[in-house]
Amino acid sequence: MVDMTGYERRAPTGGVAALREALLDLEVALRLYVPGYPVTDAVPALGEGAQMAMNEKVAMEVALGASAAGRRSIVLVKHLGVNLLSDPLSIAPSHSIGAGLVVLAGEDVGPKGSQAEMDIRNYGPLCEIPVLEPSGPGLLFPALQEAYALSEEIRAPAMVRTTFEFAGKDAGSEIISTYNSVNPDKREAGRFGSFDRSVWDLTAKGRHQRYRGAAIPRMRSASERSFLNLLKEGGGDLGIIASGRPASFASKTDHPLLVVGFSHPLPAEAIREFVSEHDKILVAEEPTPFIEARLMLCADIFGKLTGHLPWGRMEEGDMERAADLIISGEEPGPAAPPQRFDERLASKTVCDDCPYLPLYEAVADLPVPVAGDAGCSIRAVRDPPGAVDVVYGLGSSVAVACGFGKKGVAIIGDYAIAHSGLLGLIDAVNNEREVLVVLLNNGVAAMTGGQRVPDLSPVLRAIVPDLQTVDLPSGREEIIELLSLEMARPGVSLVVARGVCPRFGPPP
Secondary structure, eight states: EEGGGGGESSSOOOOOHHHHHHHHHOOOOOOEOOOOOOTTGGGGGOOOOEEEEEHHHHHHHHHHHHHHTTTEEEEETTTTTTHHHHHHHHHHHHHHOOHHHHEEEEOOOSSSSSOOOOOOOOGHHTTTTTEEEOOSSHHHHHHHHHHHHHHHHSOEEEEEEESSSSTOOOOOEEEEEOOOOHHHHOTTTSSSSOOOGGGGOOOOOHHHHHHHHHHHHHHHHHHHHHHOOOOOOOOSSEEEEESSSSHHHHSSSSEEEEEEEEEESHHHHHHOOOOOOOSSEEOOOOOHHHHHHHHHTSSSEESSTTTTSSOOOOOOHHHHHHHHHHHHHHOOOOOOOOOGGGGGGGGOOOTTTTEEEEEEHHTTTTSEEEEOSSGGGGGSSTTTTOOOOOOOOOHHHHHHTTTTTSOOOEEEHHHHHHIIIHHHHHHHHHHTEEEEEEEEESEEEEEOEEEOOOOOHHHHHHHHHEEEEEEEEEOOHHHHHHHHHHHSSSSEEEEEEEEOOOOOOSSS
């Protein structure tokens, strides 16, 4: 536990510089990422040798190989990407790793550029890994130091979760450490620990017994002594427990404050002592009541579950309003009504100059259900063109459309099909399903910054030999005729629509 007198407040420095410095200092050899808001802004910090993986599961598996060979690695993903990499992540702790491996995951609290809000802290107890949570960019460096040290101590991946924006767009000042929180062993490059094959002397049950017996006590100890745990004195009977971005808001109040730097395992002793010293506790966190739910067995715990704080993204004024309500004993009012599309200035429809507009309009004329994907086609759910009915995860549209019961349409981008949609196409052919797949082929991941996408034409032609192509811009009537012919054919149809995104131009 560190008293916050050892910390200072400054204007936001941005996480990019902190990340770049940490990766150099910690000798992180392999740097992998999957783009997407909010982590795309952090990609420049990875350096020229960074590699973009096609999906998060692949990134995690490559990182595990590097770790086994004694090379430190990092996997940079957005919150929803953790879902995909959770398969190897859940297996790695009991199977052991070598050199330090950190998953740096950015939460899109709001959300601003994602389909859904999610709290990845839940993967801590689920996968039995440590989850560290710096409250701002100024604590990212010590968080990564602690994460790599702990990863190598317990021989398991560690996760660092962020709720701040890497580009430094958050308003207000933040907490910045003036401590050198960790002084890791200085080793020669490439001399970090490698995989220990003695793990195979144990059964699957034995591997779990070994890991839980050795690693979990070390994780708990690291959580209690972390320099990310901060304590600020204050007046009154109301204490605030905060984590992530809301900790900066809480530090500006006059109330006693405990900033929790580990989400899993929580620093139980520090929390227990803090709760015992105050009559009432307000828990400030984003986006869900992860910590609050674990404290509800205690009396007088307030936060999102009690309606005093909003679910999702918090603003600075929310903290003071909640504190005033708790102190006065007043009940919180009703929750804010659901946000509508037309109330959000950043919400968008299909771009006016998109070459795929005639294609969307043609699809909208088909009297069948249409599954879109988590790329540009998600913008086509609204008028104009109102072409898409349902959208789920990235790469999901082909498999979703196969479940319609009659031949429907799947619209998918070339990045989405490379990410994970190819499996749905293979399954459709193998099971002789009924579906028309419309592939938007522009060679870039247009929704995540225009990164280059591999050309899978040879692979697609091997799966669906009689695929059709159309070059855009083309006339709407020509497109309608092609789609109608493909809809009349039984089985799997694939139409590859080739165009150039006006925002990014042709792929390099």
